[in-house]
Amino acid sequence: MELANQKILLTGVTGFIGHRVAERLLQEKRGAVRGLARDPAKARTLAGMGMEVVAGDLRDLASLERAVEGCGVVINCAAQVAAVAERRAFQDSNVAGTENLLRASAAAGIRRFVHLSSVAVFGLAVSGEVHDHSPRRHSGDSYCDTKLDSEEIVLRYHREGRVPVTVLRPSIVYGPGSTHWTVIPLKRIKKGKMFVLDGGRGLLNFVYIDNLVDAILLTAEDDRALGETFIVNDGVTTWRQFYDAYARMAGRKPVPSVPLWQARLWVHYRNLLAAVRRETYRIPPNGLGFLTTTAVFRQTHIEETLGFRSRVSLEEGLRRTEAWCRQVGLL
Numbered sequence: 001m002e003l004a005n006q007k008i009l010l011t012g013v014t015g016f017i018g019h020r021v022a023e024r025l026l027q028e029k030r031g032a033v034r035g036l037a038r039d040p041a042k043a044r045t046l047a048g049m050g051m052e053v054v055a056g057d058l059r060d061l062a063s064l065e066r067a068v069e070g071c072g073v074v075i076n077c078a079a080q081v082a083a084v085a086e087r088r089a090f091q092d093s094n095v096a097g098t099e100n101l102l103r104a105s106a107a108a109g110i111r112r113f114v115h116l117s118s119v120a121v122f123g124l125a126v127s128g129e130v131h132d133h134s135p136r137r138h139s140g141d142s143y144c145d146t147k148l149d150s151e152e153i154v155l156r157y158h159r160e161g162r163v164p165v166t167v168l169r170p171s172i173v174y175g176p177g178s179t180h181w182t183v184i185p186l187k188r189i190k191k192g193k194m195f196v197l198d199g200g201r202g203l204l205n206f207v208y209i210d211n212l213v214d215a216i217l218l219t220a221e222d223d224r225a226l227g228e229t230f231i232v233n234d235g236v237t238t239w240r241q242f243y244d245a246y247a248r249m250a251g252r253k254p255v256p257s258v259p260l261w262q263a264r265l266w267v268h269y270r271n272l273l274a275a276v277r278r279e280t281y282r283i284p285p286n287g288l289g290f291l292t293t294t295a296v297f298r299q300t301h302i303e304e305t306l307g308f309r310s311r312v313s314l315e316e317g318l319r320r321t322e323a324w325c326r327q328v329g330l331l
Helices: 017-028 040-048 063-069 087-108 144-160 179-190 209-221 237-248 262-274 300-306 314-327
Strands: 007-011 032-037 052-055 071-074 112-116 165-170 172-174 205-207 230-233 235-238
Touching: 007 017, 017 032, 017 040, 032 040, 032 063, 040 052, 052 262, 063 087, 071 087, 071 205, 087 112, 087 144, 112 144, 112 172, 112 209, 112 314, 144 165, 165 209, 165 262, 172 179, 172 209, 179 237, 179 300, 179 314, 205 209, 205 237, 205 314, 209 300, 237 314
Parallel strands: 007 032, 007 071, 032 052, 071 112, 112 165, 165 230, 172 205
Antiparallel strands: 205 235
16 A cells, blocks of 8 residues: 555644654655644644644544544554553543544544554563563553553454554654653753663663654555554663763763662652552552663564664664754753
8 A cells, every 4th residue: 555645644743753754754745644633733833844734632533533534544643651640641542542543443444554552562571582472461550551452452453354453562762852762861961860770781672763654654555564563673772871872962971870779769759659649640660670671672573574674773863863952952
């Protein structure tokens, strides 16, 4: 299926990944792009590039039915990712919202549905080599658990023959525009508030934003991707190496390290304080495992099935990221 001949509904266009997917689709003239946004004003730049912007919300089925009308392809990049207190916010967007989008897509006869999941479906503290067939598990974290639940729904719709789907599972996505893995770490480093755990020896799996977009566009067009799940991961480095690269950009010293026992004590204190305050948000007991894990996520399946290769190396990705940070005044 060639995207150039399709009308594409893209969700999450005001977010980091969705915005870049929209830019690439428009720049490469791959189909007519319709972007779903809760606040269309936030998609003004993309509208100026030629994207049709429609108002809608994953929690509003009627708005999705209107948005998907006349489309042949849906690329779902929308998700609740911020650390809000209420699990219900994650449930409403990531699980119920995804099913609403699938329901509207099934009724409209969508021919291709690409769903952005996450390696988080394998758990927070997984270790060793992880492939697409590795066991998935709930971890107690609202984001991780609802991404797993939404993935189950997507795959069920495919098994039932209601919507042809492909699921992508990216690792940490960094690069120009990344709030969580570029902007926030850099700001914290500049303020002297960033640290690594246990010497920063834990492994960080990463994917540069344009490598992920390459995978999204490839799977949207290649029929061999139908019904498949694909890890998308450029490679692995350490938390120490990754954050020290940002420190060098900012002209700062290497980030300090905090002993693991001290971090565990802080997590216990933070959760106890939340209980006293009757806050619903808790840091999962194995949450620190994410920062100390030895897991390596392999994108072998997408390489062998579709011939996919990551084009941008970590060195080049960080160079592009630094150039963008200087351009927008972060450095």
